[in-house]
Amino acid sequence: MKAFFAAEAQEAEALREALGASEALTAPLPLHRGEGVLVAETGVGKAAAALAVAHVLTRFPVEEAYFLGVAGALDPALRPLDLLLAEKAVQWDVDLTPFGRAKGETAFGVRFFPSDPGLLRRVQAAAERLGLPHRLGVVATGDRFLAQRGEAERLRAEFGAHAVEMEGAAALFAAWRFGVPMALVRAVTDGAGEGAAGDFGAFLQEASRRLGLLAQALLY
Known part of the structure; x- marks a missing residue:
């Protein structure tokens, strides 16, 4: 069985x-089932994402999982609706530096949680078949919607991240703990700057539609 996760209602509906x-x-x-697939609407934020992934992986025999959604671009080369295939993700707001750990490093000793390489190759092949602009990169996850360009640039410099969002690293962490392969994919809606909230709303529908097409292509 394949499980697909999305934070926003519009993403999950698509x-x-x-x-x-x-x-x-x-x-x-909100959890729905189709032939061989599950779609979970996690809600926004790291806790919501981790809870949803843990619930689904506990209850169902999931063999592979995908977290699909939108993100703000940290890399100015990313354009609206481009797909970022996350090789790995970090929780940028985790800070255990008083204990000698790097910024973003968890108490498990892991800083960057990876997408499954095999699933990521499948996503890349599907994006190529559909003609969707895409690239590999790094995602920074935190429990705050980023709308300040200066802070976005700091995250890019500190973590080498190409996009920022609010669920991915937590979802990958939960899948890692369960030993279930997961790939994280984000469609760009905004530039994580002062106009981010408006751009997010403007591009959410089309980004969700493209992610639906990508998910459909991953069934075959």
């Missing part, structure tokens, strides 16, 4: 429609 996941299941979050 995945449900594309994957034919119309059967609503009883769960502490």
Whole structure:
């Protein structure tokens, strides 16, 4: 069984429609099932994402998982609706530096949580078949919507990140703990600067549609 996760209602709706996941299941979050697939709407933020992934992986025999959603670009080369295939993600707001750890390094000794390389290759192949602009990169995850360009530039410099969002690293962490392969994919909606909130709303619908097409392509 394949599990697909998305934070926003619009993202999850696009995945449900594309994957034919119309059967609503009883769960502490919106969860729908289709033939061989699950679509979970996690809600926004790291805690919500980790809870959703843990619930699904505990309850169902998931063989592979994908977290799909939108992000703000830290790399100015990324354009709206470009796909960022996350090779790894870091929780930029984790700070255990008083204990000698690097910024973003967790108490588990892991700073960057990786996407599964095999799944990421499948995502890349699917994006190429669909003709969707994409690139590999690094995601920074934190429990705050970034709308200050100066801070965005600091995160890019500190973590080598290309995009910022609010769930990915926590989702990868939960999948890592369960030993289930997961790939993180983000579609760019904004530049993580002063106009980020407006751009997010303007591009969310089309970004969600493209992510639905990508998810559908991953079934074959």
